[in-house]
Amino acid sequence: MKPIATTRSASGTPTGRLAVWWVIASEIVIFGGLLGSYIMHRLGHPEFGDYASHTNTWIGAFNTLVLLTSSLTAVLAHQAAEKKDGEKAFQLLMCTIGGALTFVLVKSIEWTIEITSGYTITTNAFWSFYYTAAGLHALHVIAGAIIMSFVAIDARQGKELQRVELVGIYWHFVDVVWIFLFPLLYIAK
Amino acid sequence: MATQKKTKKVSGKSPKSKKGHDHGHAEHGHVDYITIWKYLVVLLVASVVGPMFEIQVLTLITAFGIAFVKAYLVIKHFMHLPLEKKYVTYFVGTAVIFMLLFYAGVSGDVMNHTGRNWSNVAAKQETERALKQLEAKPHGHGDGHADKGSSGH
Numbered sequence: 127m128k129p130i131a132t133t134r135s136a137s138g139t140p141t142g143r144l145a146v147w148w149v150i151a152s153e154i155v156i157f158g159g160l161l162g163s164y165i166m167h168r169l170g171h172p173e174f175g176d177y178a179s180h181t182n183t184w185i186g187a188f189n190t191l192v193l194l195t196s197s198l199t200a201v202l203a204h205q206a207a208e209k210k211d212g213e214k215a216f217q218l219l220m221c222t223i224g225g226a227l228t229f230v231l232v233k234s235i236e237w238t239i240e241i242t243s244g245y246t247i248t249t250n251a252f253w254s255f256y257y258t259a260a261g262l263h264a265l266h267v268i269a270g271a272i273i274m275s276f277v278a279i280d281a282r283q284g285k286e287l288q289r290v291e292l293v294g295i296y297w298h299f300v301d302v303v304w305i306f307l308f309p310l311l312y313i314a315k
Numbered sequence: 316m317a318t319q320k321k322t323k324k325v326s327g328k329s330p331k332s333k334k335g336h337d338h339g340h341a342e343h344g345h346v347d348y349i350t351i352w353k354y355l356v357v358l359l360v361a362s363v364v365g366p367m368f369e370i371q372v373l374t375l376i377t378a379f380g381i382a383f384v385k386a387y388l389v390i391k392h393f394m395h396l397p398l399e400k401k402y403v404t405y406f407v408g409t410a411v412i413f414m415l416l417f418y419a420g421v422s423g424d425v426m427n428h429t430g431r432n433w434s435n436v437a438a439k440q441e442t443e444r445a446l447k448q449l450e451a452k453p454h455g456h457g458d459g460h461a462d463k464g465s466s467g468h
Contacts, residue, residue: 138400147403151410158414163425166418170426170438173445187363194359194385198352201393205348250445298393305385309378313366 132288146292150299153266157303160262164255164310177252179315180245185236186312189229190304196225197301200294207281207290215290216282219274222297226271233264256311263307266300351392358385 134141168174203218237257247257274297277289358381365377390396396404424430428439 137402139403144403147399147407151407154407154410155413158411159417162414162418162422166422166425169422170428171442171445173442173449176445176449183363187359190359191356194352194355197389197393198348201348295394298389301393302386302389305382305389309362309382313362313374313378315366 132286140288142288142292143295146295149296153299153303157259157262160255160259161306161310164259167251167255168310168314171251174252175315177250178311180240180243181256181312182236182239183312185232186308189232190308192225192229192232193301193304196222196229197298199225200297203281204291204294207287210284210287212281212284212287215287216278219278219281219290219293223271223274223278226267226274229267230264230271233260259307260311263300263303266303270297270300346392348392351388355385355388358388 132140132142137144139147199218199221203215203222206212206214206218245253247254270293274293277286277293280286281290362377362381362385365381366374368374396407424435428435428442
């Protein structure tokens with residue numbers, strides 16, 4: 127018997143997809159609150175500009191490119207799922223997971239450099255925001271990669287192909303959050 | 316041109332199309348995702364290069380203005396929000412409005428350090444201390460050592 131989320135569509139939107147949009151709405155409040163707090167502190171503390179000058183724009187830009195590309199492979203996986211091509215959807219989702227792993231690897235190298243240079247979460251308010259926002263985002267990247275691996279395995283067997291789109295929507299949201307984090311933490315100096 | 320018009324029409328209807336899989340969206344094959352990705356990469360390059368000129372207005376436009384354009388492209392073409400039922404857009408939009416309300420309610424107390432009947436002494440002192448410290452070492456950027464300012468307030 128299939129789960130109700132895959133069969134019911136009482137509101138005109140399949141329940142599973144509606145649930146993903148609800149998750150995203152709640153995530154907007156979480157990340158929005160965090161980014162809003164950062165922006166008001168940034169505007170109230172001109173010294174944040176100097177603190178931000180220690181972040182590496184090129185690393186941030188590279189990770190942005192990685193996430194944008196992983197979003198492309200996620201949407202292409204969705205396209206393949208619509209054509210009932212589970213094998214191709216699997217391969218494209220694996221590319222997306224590869225993007226997630228690259229992002230986390232680069233982020234861990236970046237953080238290692240920053241922490242060994244003395245910039246830790248307790249250094250000052252800027253770095254507290256930096257590690258909290260980027261860390262929360264990285265947790266979402268890791269969670270997305272784990273969920274996507276389950277969806278990819280099912281997709282390869284031609285099962286539950288509608289989930290390819292659902293995990294894709296979540297993944298694009300993670301991308302959108304980074305699109306705003308990048309200029310705030312890496313460019314506004 | 317005629318093909319373009321037809322394409323727009325297809326992307327506009329969707330929910331009841333039988334062509335897509337059981338989630339109800341129309342096939343999205345007509346959207347050239349790779350082209351959208353290319354636009355996103357070009358915008359990314361612009362957002363990195365623009366601030367290098369160190370002109371405040373240009374930085375605001377290239378870094379933050381472009382962020383909104385990139386987000387719009389992802390939400391429209393990758394997340395397919397316009398193809399969802401209207402109420403999905405409304406509740407996602409409501410979350411954004413909550414965020415703006417939070418900002419409007421709190422920002423005045425955080426961005427200013429003094430008001431008519433109040434003063435945030437700790438924040439004011441910290442900003443003054445940090446700025447003095449920065450003036451003392453004008454070439455302190457990127458020296459690889461932590462400047463242990465404590466913006467506690």
